[in-house]
Amino acid sequence: MSERIHLIEAGGRGGVFQHSIAVASALSNAGCKVILHTARDFEIYVPGINFCGCFRWGRVSGNRVVRQALTAARLVSKTLPHLARDIKPGEIVYVQGSFGLTPEVVRALRFARSTIVCSPHNTFARVGAPGASRALRTALTASDRVLVFSASDRERLEHCGVPVGLVPLVQWVPPVPDHLTEKWRAELAAKERPLALLPGQVRFDKNPDLFVRAMVLLHGWTGAVVGEDKGAAESVDRLIAETGARIETRYGYLDMENFAALVRAADVVVAPYEVASQSGVLSVAHILGVPTAATPAGGLVEQATVVANSFEPSALAEAIKVAHGRGKGERLETEVAARYLTEFAAATEISARR
């Protein structure tokens, strides 16, 4: 394995950036030297990660064409030569291929003879589609390994002849002070009562009614619905009153720190959703070591600790009980680092044979 691991995430903000920070932080805590090449105006600073602000975006100009031209010109004249110069042959580079100039970046890395691991993120849906972007396909097939977050994506890309590895989708979760977790716990449930939590925006498509009906069946438990009301709060309150379910509600927006503390305070995090691809909430719970119970909807099946065998309240209640039996673990950073390092080692082997 090479000395340094480079991560490339050009945007410096949003979900893909938070994913990059989570991976960088896990690797750095596992003793790796990590450099994150990102936008100059990146949004979250984390000690221990070496940030290199080598991507510059023309965010200022009001004209889209001007912005794109400036960005592309800077990338070609400054960023690509910097990457080709700074990254040594054989060093591992994990590229978040979620922006338009990914093929150019991969070409520069190829030129630098580095080991290229690429995650196409939200653009991979297009790869398997008819008329898929040739440029992106070239970038993926030029990588030594492509990382995806679900079995269905792995299958789709394997059909295209791309070497694929499956890794857990992780997201940056800030360090949570114990007193904040304790505050949430004390506010929502008595110590001896297990707490099942439905966190995040309160919306109809998240199926909060099913959660309420499942809680009615769980004697000795306390439920909590905590998050910003996006239209479903009144109906949740009405159903709680009707059924007599033991559920606390707090409606309002939570910042990242409070959200993480809230999740950590729960014994089981519940995702009763009707439809879902991937759940950011389950990803946060996973990182914090809190077991999860979910309905058999889409990608939740792969993400949750325990999946209910139907959309019936009794099935969800059973899943919550079984998940509670799994117990709470530690933050899963060590496991995350190990999984990514295994994939990087596989990529190194492939690139050595090249």
Ligand SMILES: [Zn+2]
């Ligand atoms: Zn850089």
